[in-house]
Amino acid sequence: xxxxxxxxxxxxxxxxxxxxxNGYVAVDADGRVTGVASDLASLGADASxxxxxxxxxxxxxxxxxxxxxxxxxxxxxxxAQYRNQGIAMDLELLPWLQNxxxxxxxxxxxxxxxxxxxxxxxxxxxxxxxxxxxxFASIHTESTRILMRLFQEAGMGALVGKVGMxxxxxxxxxxxxxxxxxxxxxxxxxxNGPDALVRPIITPRFIPSCTPExxxxxxxxxxxxxxxxxxxxxxxxxEIAQVKILEPDxxxxxxAYDRYGLFGQTPTVMAHCVFTEQEEMELMKRxxxxxxxxxxxxLNVTTGIAPIRQFLDxxxxxxxxxxxxxxxxxxxxxxxIYAIQMSKLHYQRDHAxxxxxxxxxxxxxxxxxGSFFGQVGSFxxxxxxxxxxxxxxxxxxxxxxLLERLERFIYLGDDRxxxxxxxxxxxxxxxxxFCIFAE
Amino acid sequence: xxxxxxxxxxxxxxxxxxxxxNGYVAVDADGRVTGVASDLASLGADASxxxxxxxxxxxxxxxxxxxxxxxxxxxxxxxAQYRNQGIAMDLELLPWLQNxxxxxxxxxxxxxxxxxxxxxxxxxxxxxxxxxxxxFASIHTESTRILMRLFQEAGMGALVGKVGMxxxxxxxxxxxxxxxxxxxxxxxxxxNGPDALVRPIITPRFIPSCTPExxxxxxxxxxxxxxxxxxxxxxxxxEIAQVKILEPDxxxxxxAYDRYGLFGQTPTVMAHCVFTEQEEMELMKRxxxxxxxxxxxxLNVTTGIAPIRQFLDxxxxxxxxxxxxxxxxxxxxxxxIYAIQMSKLHYQRDHAxxxxxxxxxxxxxxxxxGSFFGQVGSFxxxxxxxxxxxxxxxxxxxxxxLLERLERFIYLGDDRxxxxxxxxxxxxxxxxxFCIFAE
Numbered sequence: 058x059x060x061x062x063x064x065x066x067x068x069x070x071x072x073x074x075x076x077x078x079n080g081y082v083a084v085d086a087d088g089r090v091t092g093v094a095s096d097l098a099s100l101g102a103d104a105s106x107x108x109x110x111x112x113x114x115x116x117x118x119x120x121x122x123x124x125x126x127x128x129x130x131x132x133x134x135x136x137a138q139y140r141n142q143g144i145a146m147d148l149e150l151l152p153w154l155q156n157x158x159x160x161x162x163x164x165x166x167x168x169x170x171x172x173x174x175x176x177x178x179x180x181x182x183x184x185x186x187x188x189x190x191x192x193f194a195s196i197h198t199e200s201t202r203i204l205m206r207l208f209q210e211a212g213m214g215a216l217v218g219k220v221g222m223x224x225x226x227x228x229x230x231x232x233x234x235x236x237x238x239x240x241x242x243x244x245x246x247x248x249n250g251p252d253a254l255v256r257p258i259i260t261p262r263f264i265p266s267c268t269p270e271x272x273x274x275x276x277x278x279x280x281x282x283x284x285x286x287x288x289x290x291x292x293x294x295x296e297i298a299q300v301k302i303l304e305p306d307x308x309x310x311x312x313a314y315d316r317y318g319l320f321g322q323t324p325t326v327m328a329h330c331v332f333t334e335q336e337e338m339e340l341m342k343r344x345x346x347x348x349x350x351x352x353x354x355x356l357n358v359t360t361g362i363a364p365i366r367q368f369l370d371x372x373x374x375x376x377x378x379x380x381x382x383x384x385x386x387x388x389x390x391x392x393x394i395y396a397i398q399m400s401k402l403h404y405q406r407d408h409a410x411x412x413x414x415x416x417x418x419x420x421x422x423x424x425x426x427g428s429f430f431g432q433v434g435s436f437x438x439x440x441x442x443x444x445x446x447x448x449x450x451x452x453x454x455x456x457x458x459l460l461e462r463l464e465r466f467i468y469l470g471d472d473r474x475x476x477x478x479x480x481x482x483x484x485x486x487x488x489x490x491f492c493i494f495a496e
Numbered sequence: 497x498x499x500x501x502x503x504x505x506x507x508x509x510x511x512x513x514x515x516x517x518n519g520y521v522a523v524d525a526d527g528r529v530t531g532v533a534s535d536l537a538s539l540g541a542d543a544s545x546x547x548x549x550x551x552x553x554x555x556x557x558x559x560x561x562x563x564x565x566x567x568x569x570x571x572x573x574x575x576a577q578y579r580n581q582g583i584a585m586d587l588e589l590l591p592w593l594q595n596x597x598x599x600x601x602x603x604x605x606x607x608x609x610x611x612x613x614x615x616x617x618x619x620x621x622x623x624x625x626x627x628x629x630x631x632f633a634s635i636h637t638e639s640t641r642i643l644m645r646l647f648q649e650a651g652m653g654a655l656v657g658k659v660g661m662x663x664x665x666x667x668x669x670x671x672x673x674x675x676x677x678x679x680x681x682x683x684x685x686x687x688n689g690p691d692a693l694v695r696p697i698i699t700p701r702f703i704p705s706c707t708p709e710x711x712x713x714x715x716x717x718x719x720x721x722x723x724x725x726x727x728x729x730x731x732x733x734x735e736i737a738q739v740k741i742l743e744p745d746x747x748x749x750x751x752a753y754d755r756y757g758l759f760g761q762t763p764t765v766m767a768h769c770v771f772t773e774q775e776e777m778e779l780m781k782r783x784x785x786x787x788x789x790x791x792x793x794x795l796n797v798t799t800g801i802a803p804i805r806q807f808l809d810x811x812x813x814x815x816x817x818x819x820x821x822x823x824x825x826x827x828x829x830x831x832x833i834y835a836i837q838m839s840k841l842h843y844q845r846d847h848a849x850x851x852x853x854x855x856x857x858x859x860x861x862x863x864x865x866g867s868f869f870g871q872v873g874s875f876x877x878x879x880x881x882x883x884x885x886x887x888x889x890x891x892x893x894x895x896x897x898l899l900e901r902l903e904r905f906i907y908l909g910d911d912r913x914x915x916x917x918x919x920x921x922x923x924x925x926x927x928x929x930f931c932i933f934a935e
Contacts, residue, residue: 143907144900146836147853177893356837359844359851385833385907394824397585398795402841405798412798414586454616461583468582468824471910 058091059084059482060100063120063446064459065093067127067436071369071420075436076459082125083115084442088482093436120477124447124463127434128188128478129389130426133287133328133349133378136204136217137162137171137195139178141382146357150293153358158382162195162220163229169492171200172207176490179207183488184472185387188443188480189214189430191287191326191349191378193260196220196232198240201257203494205248208255211488213480214430214443216285218260219244223271226262234274245282254481256284259323263289264300264313276318285429286319287349290327290337293360297332311337311346321346326429328378331355331363338371347374347429350421352395354383362399366410369417376426377418390467393418415464446477497530498523498921499539502559502885503898504532506566506875510808510859514875515898521564522554523881527921532875559916563886563902566873567627567917568828569865572726572767572788572817575643575656576601576610576634578617580821585796589732592797597821601634601659602668608931610639611646615929618646622927623911624826627882627919628653628869630726630765630788630817632699635659635671637679640696642933644687647694650927652919653869653882655724657699658683662710665701673713684721693920695723698762702728703739703752715757724868725758726788729766729776732799736771750776750785760785765868767817770794770802777810786813786868789860791834793822801838805849808856815865816857829906832857854903885916 065080081100082093094100097117138161145157165171182190190208194201194217201219208215219240223231232240244257259279261267267275279286291297291310300310307313311327314320321344328349333341341348350363368375377392378384386392393415400413427434433441452465452474466474478485504519520539521532533539536556577600584596604610621629629647633640633656640658647654658679662670671679683696698718700706706714718725730736730749739749746752750766753759760783767788772780780787789802807814816831817823825831832854839852866873872880891904891913905913917924 140894143904144896146903146907353837356840359840361844362841398792401795401798402801405800455579457583464585465582468585 058086058115060097060115060117061120061125061444062117063123063125065125065436066459066463068416068420068424069435069437071417071425074416074419074460074463078459082436082442084482088442090436090438090440090442092438120446123476124449124459124466126445126447126463127423127427127436128443128445128480129186129422130189130376130430130434131182131187131379131387131389132191132326132347132376132426132429133351134190134381134387135193136175136178137165137193137200138382139174143385146385150358159227159230163227165195165197165200166229168199168203168494171197172203172492172494175200175204175207176488176492178204179211179213180488180490181387183211183213183478183485184475185389186445186472186475186478187387187389188478188485189427189433191216191258191285191429193218193220193287196222196230198243202244202247205244205255205257206494207488212254212483212485214254214433216256216258216287216430218258218287220260220262221271221275222262222266224268225265234268234270237271238274238278241278245284249282251283258285258287259319260286261288261319263296264303264310265296269317272317272319276322279323280318283323286323286325288314288319288327290314290330291332292329294332309334309337309340311340315340315344320344324429326376328380329355329360329363330368331361333364338368338373341373342371345374347376349378350375350392350396351378351380351384352392352399353386354378354380356395357385358383362402364403365396365413366400366403374425374428375421376429377422388471389422390470393422393467396421415467442479442482444479445475447474448476449474497525497554499536499554499556500559500564500883501556502562502564504564504875505898505902507855507859507863508874508876510856510864513855513858513899513902517898521875521881523921527881529875529877529879529881531877559885562915563888563898563905565884565886565902566862566866566875567882567884567919568625568861569628569815569869569873570621570626570818570826570828571630571765571786571815571865571868572790573629573820573826574632575614575617576604576632576639577821578613582821582824585824589797598666598669602666604634604636604639605668607638607642607933610636611642611931611933614639614643614646615927615931618643618650618652619927619929620826622650622652622917622924624828625884625911625914625917626826626828627917627924628866628872630655630697630724630868632657632659632726635661635669637682641683641686644683644694644696645933646927651693651922651924653693653872655695655697655726655869657697657726659699659701660710660714661701661705663707664704673707673710676710677713677717680717684723688721690722697724697726698758699725700727700758702735703742703749704735708756711756711758715761718762719757722762725762725764727753727758727766729753729769730771731768733771748773748776748779750779754779754783759783763868765815767819768794768799768802769807770800772803777807777812780812781810784813786815788817789814789831789835790817790819790823791831791838792825793817793819795834796824797822801841803842804835804852805839805842813864813867814860815868816861827910828861829909832861832906835860854906881918881921883918884914886913887915888913
């Protein structure tokens with residue numbers, strides 16, 4: 058058992074922070090929180106309930122005046138677009154896809170290139186404090202395998218999607234349904250088990266990129282192997298109109314996925330949902346589908362602003378996605394700021410829609426998004442200990458309160474303040490960017 | 497004469513970047529650019545036109561593969577709100593002003609406190625690569641003097657405003673017109689001359705905070721000492737309505753300033769202009785009034801989005817303001833990103849309003865904003881050499897073009913990539929945060 062001592066902040070409920078000044082959190086050998094308290098004595102009471110377990114000694118790790126918070130979770134990002142982060146931002150969607158995005162993804166047929174880029178990607182997620190990632194790779198099975206091995210090597214949690222696509226895309230980014238299924242099964246063979254930190258996730262790119270046969274095969278794979286599902290939903294109006302033509306029987310875009318078993322039959326996350334309306338919301342609510350809100354991407358790609366306040370009011374599950382390379386920042390802390398700011402634009406137009414607060418966006422980034430990976434994102438007993446230790450002494454040059462220190466770290470800070478990172482109870486060292494796998 | 501060798505990027509025109517791979521810029525002993533060229537020989541031709549000047553030897557400084565760009569200019573920021581950067585962001589405007597902003601500004605009656613905070617402020621501007629700043633201080637003359645001395649000590653350019661206010665504000669943030677004038681004259685005595693790098697700027701807080709007598713005295717001071725003017729304009733609709741009541745004869749908010757000689761009679765910058773309409777635009781155009789666009793502040797304070805494309809189309813002068821503590825970031829590079837993103841929201845609603853490009857926002861931050869401080873913000877001959885050397889090797893891990901390297905630095909980078917900073921031809925070392933002035 059390990060006990061961490063620091064100023065502890067987390068969001069059990071989205072309405073407010075739990076703040077334990079000089080508090081303690083106990084973590085067992087499996088990496089799960091067994092108790093969190095303001096003093097060691099109260100923590101002991103929790104621990105004594107577990108007296109039947111073998112006593113392997115309790116180690117107390119003192120982080121002093123630093124902040125201890127849950128680690129970040131990224132629910133939507135394109136690993137195979139990592140080279141394009143922060144370039145071509147002046148382009149419209151179509152030339153961006155044709156001249157930058159698709160040509161870049163084709164490069165991942167080359168596993169040497171893939172390892173080089175994916176190592177930077179995993180390294181930079183680590184740097185940003187993101188310990189769990191739900192990511193698109195590319196159609197290429199072997200490059201996807203490399204990305205999964207890199208997450209495994211790093212000790213960081215990931216749901217990694219070999220991308221399914223076989224229509225409306227360049228020929229060298231298309232594969233047959235059989236190839237797709239075989240590729241998935243070979244990845245499932247290597248990475249599986251419900252407790253695995255790194256697992257495949259079924260990833261049809263989106264309805265317009267996949268034939269009904271491919272969508273059906275995706276749904277069958279998800280059901281057969283009980284795998285999570287990710288895709289894009291209602292990002293822009295042209296796309297929604299196209300889906301209506303391709304799937305004329307569907308009552309809404311989400312319903313089109315639903316008909317193929319890709320909408321909550323297994324845990325599902327859908328990126329964007331900018332134009333999701335009542336019917337789609339209802340279906341998402343019923344199916345427990347998670348929204349990956351990607352505010353920077355929605356701004357950069359001139360999409361619009363997702364109605365997050367309505368989603369929360371309706372009880373939908375919502376987390377954040379950095380959506381590189383539509384988004385330009387890997388930092389989920391930046392997503393919190395942008396989400397608050399975008400909600401303030403909604404509020405400015407309609408005061409009935411109150412803007413998002415810091416605790417709400419922190420909860421979205423941690424406890425809400427974390428639930429997609431299991432019991433992740435909080436310090437309540439039973440949760441896996443995914444945590445960041447924040448050394449904010451440079452920002453804390455006056456008598457700031459603990460909440461003000463956290464707010465300043467989020468608004469002004471960056472990876473320089475992240476002193477330690479934990480995933481499932483283990484401290485995660487800096488992943489290497491030196492290539493060794495591919496030849 | 498010094499000649500700097502690097503990859504040089506700047507915006508002579510707002511439509512595109514000048515890009516000189518492995519180029520040269522020559523700077524004379526006064527800190528002014530004498531030539532910029534792709535090779536030394538062409539630079540010599542420029543230099544030979546200056547052969548009557550004494551030849552003090554030419555030193556070549558080689559920055560290798562790094563990027564050399566003009567330094568940043570911040571046209572609107574509240575130095576006396578620096579402690580509040582990144583806190584209280586969940587509050588509405590009124591409780592934010594009453595519980596955070598005004599109480600904070602009153603602390604600057606204490607020069608010891610002022611020196612401590614102002615040293616961090618100047619240090620962090622340096623860190624962000626901002627070499628010229630137009631800033632509000634507080635009503636306190638002696639604290640304002642300290643801030644001006646700190647800019648002088650650092651060697652960084654600044655227009656610093658002792659704030660004028662005598663109505664609709666806490667009593668301890670109000671002073672009489674006579675005190676205001678005396679305070680200004682004592683600062684003018686110490687810091688003056690048109691070539692001074694640090695000068696006072698006339699700073700009525702805004703119309704609602706100043707009686708007609710104070711506004712008149714401000715206009716007279718500006719005219720008598722030929723000082724620049726700064727204030728707030730058309731930030732929100734309540735404020736505009738209040739100005740209409742206070743100054744019933746004015747035809748628009750800008751016209752209210754104009755009647756007191758505070759709208760372009762001397763160089764004038766107005767922050768925000770979110771709700772500026774045609775008549776105000778026309779007046780600003782005629783008077784050459786500069787807009788300080790503060791996109792982060794406008795989002796954080798739930799103000800709205802300023803119509804920057806319209807301002808540019810009309811030929812208005814526009815630059816950026818970080819507007820701490822309404823804004824949360826001191827980085828003018830961040831202002832470029834936000835300005836592009838906000839313009840994309842306008843574009844998304846109305847495709848006739850094309851969104852801002854990187855070269856346009858770079859030009860706004862450098863050549864356009866720089867013009868408020870003199871010939872600043874470009875590497876054309878005659879311009880003062882204000883520059884940043886960007887060491888982006890960590891971001892440049894693939895075969896990116898020079899423009900892509902600049903774009904990645906702006907979107908992904910931070911102060912870690914700023915290797916050298918120059919203001920008026922001198923390299924500026926890191927300013928000290930250790931207090932020595934105040935007792």
